[in-house]
Amino acid sequence: MSDRRTExxxxxxxxxxxxxxxxxxxxxxxxEAGVSTSLIYYHFTxxxxxxxxxxxxxxxxxxxxxxxxxxxxxxxDPRSDLEQVLLLELQDTPEVRENSTAWGELxxxxxxxxxxxxxxxxxxxxxxHEIADxxxxxxxxxxAPAHAASAERLTALLEGLSIRWxxxxxxxxxxxxxxxxxxxxELDRP
Amino acid sequence: MSDRRTExxxxxxxxxxxxxxxxxxxxxxxxEAGVSTSLIYYHFTxxxxxxxxxxxxxxxxxxxxxxxxxxxxxxxDPRSDLEQVLLLELQDTPEVRENSTAWGELxxxxxxxxxxxxxxxxxxxxxxHEIADxxxxxxxxxxAPAHAASAERLTALLEGLSIRWxxxxxxxxxxxxxxxxxxxxELDRP
Numbered sequence: 001m002s003d004r005r006t007e008x009x010x011x012x013x014x015x016x017x018x019x020x021x022x023x024x025x026x027x028x029x030x031x032e033a034g035v036s037t038s039l040i041y042y043h044f045t046x047x048x049x050x051x052x053x054x055x056x057x058x059x060x061x062x063x064x065x066x067x068x069x070x071x072x073x074x075x076x077d078p079r080s081d082l083e084q085v086l087l088l089e090l091q092d093t094p095e096v097r098e099n100s101t102a103w104g105e106l107x108x109x110x111x112x113x114x115x116x117x118x119x120x121x122x123x124x125x126x127x128x129h130e131i132a133d134x135x136x137x138x139x140x141x142x143x144a145p146a147h148a149a150s151a152e153r154l155t156a157l158l159e160g161l162s163i164r165w166x167x168x169x170x171x172x173x174x175x176x177x178x179x180x181x182x183x184x185x186e187l188d189r190p
Numbered sequence: 191m192s193d194r195r196t197e198x199x200x201x202x203x204x205x206x207x208x209x210x211x212x213x214x215x216x217x218x219x220x221x222e223a224g225v226s227t228s229l230i231y232y233h234f235t236x237x238x239x240x241x242x243x244x245x246x247x248x249x250x251x252x253x254x255x256x257x258x259x260x261x262x263x264x265x266x267d268p269r270s271d272l273e274q275v276l277l278l279e280l281q282d283t284p285e286v287r288e289n290s291t292a293w294g295e296l297x298x299x300x301x302x303x304x305x306x307x308x309x310x311x312x313x314x315x316x317x318x319h320e321i322a323d324x325x326x327x328x329x330x331x332x333x334a335p336a337h338a339a340s341a342e343r344l345t346a347l348l349e350g351l352s353i354r355w356x357x358x359x360x361x362x363x364x365x366x367x368x369x370x371x372x373x374x375x376e377l378d379r380p
Binding site: 018019020022023101104105107108109110111112114116117118120121124125149152153155156157158159160161163164166167168169170177178181182184185186188189190 | 294302358359371
């Protein structure tokens with residue numbers, strides 16, 4: 001992806017984080033990115049494409065920061081690895097806060113803007129699949145359908161906790177503890 | 191509450207469900223409710239108060255439809271009772287769909303509109319408390335802090351599943367199954 005295109009998507013994420021999806025106007029995005037609106041239309045067909053590509057951008061960025069976990073952990077202790085990957089989405093850093101706000105906002109606006117639904121369902125599916133793989137490594141005696149269901153629950157729980165944190169209903173440390181115990185509840189079923 | 195006031199809040203819920211919180215303008219609300227804007231300002235100080243009262247209205251309405259569960263179930267089988275109360279929030283009826291859409295939208299917009307946060311945190315707390323009580327009856331040997339944590343997780347999971355359903359990432363029947371098994375994971379911990 002060209003640097004300019006990435007810059008525009010980074011700016012779109014910032015605008016969404018500040019004003020929501022419905023606050024994203026192409027003119028404001030141009031001002032935020034420091035480019036002309038015609039350059040934006042050179043890179044993207046329309047507002048719908050900007051939003052779809054921004055969704056992709058924040059999914060990729062989340063993949064990157066959740067991959068930054070301690071590499072020694074991987075394979076050595078698959079359960080800690082799983083825990084780390086999920087907990088990295090509940091961190092009070094500007095990047096994670098921005099990413100989680102934009103993701104929650106794209107999710108919420110897909111209720112009203114149906115053109116986002118297909119991409120969102122795909123991104124959700126990819127994420128669930130990754131977590132199911134980690135669950136499989138942490139719990140090799142379990143079945144694939146059980147891991148898939150646990151992955152759907154843990155990622156939905158994480159989304160629910162994340163928006164409670166971002167909307168001021170839940171302190172971050174408490175959200176992290178609830179998620180950690182939620183992982184235990186999924187993995188230590190009788 | 192006066193009938194007229196309730197009518198306005200019902201109309202506000204419909205507007206939020208259709209256009210989101212940021213789509214709620216007092217003029218449009220007046221048109222939807224079939225009243226004048228001055229009547230709206232007679233009942234509510236400003237847009238912020240309308241949103242806060244709408245949050246209260248949809249919380250009360252959710253209390254009402256989740257109280258409509260089979261009365262024979264209550265006390266006879268506290269676990270089924272808990273399951274019913276939670277699953278009644280995942281139903282494809284116009285009322286539940288409207289209520290869940292508006293709740294998710296108020297939750298998401300509290301990230302951007304801080305004046306909603308306090309009321310939202312209170313409504314969340316009340317809901318968590320009710321579910322913790324039901325967990326206490328379903329699992330009398332458990333501790334109150336464990337029930338409180340399970341209630342926070344189950345309600346956050348329900349919010350996460352609900353918005354996936356409403357945004358087209360998850361079929362309703364599958365969401366219900368995931369929630370049912372999530373209740374089992376919380377209650378059948380070793």
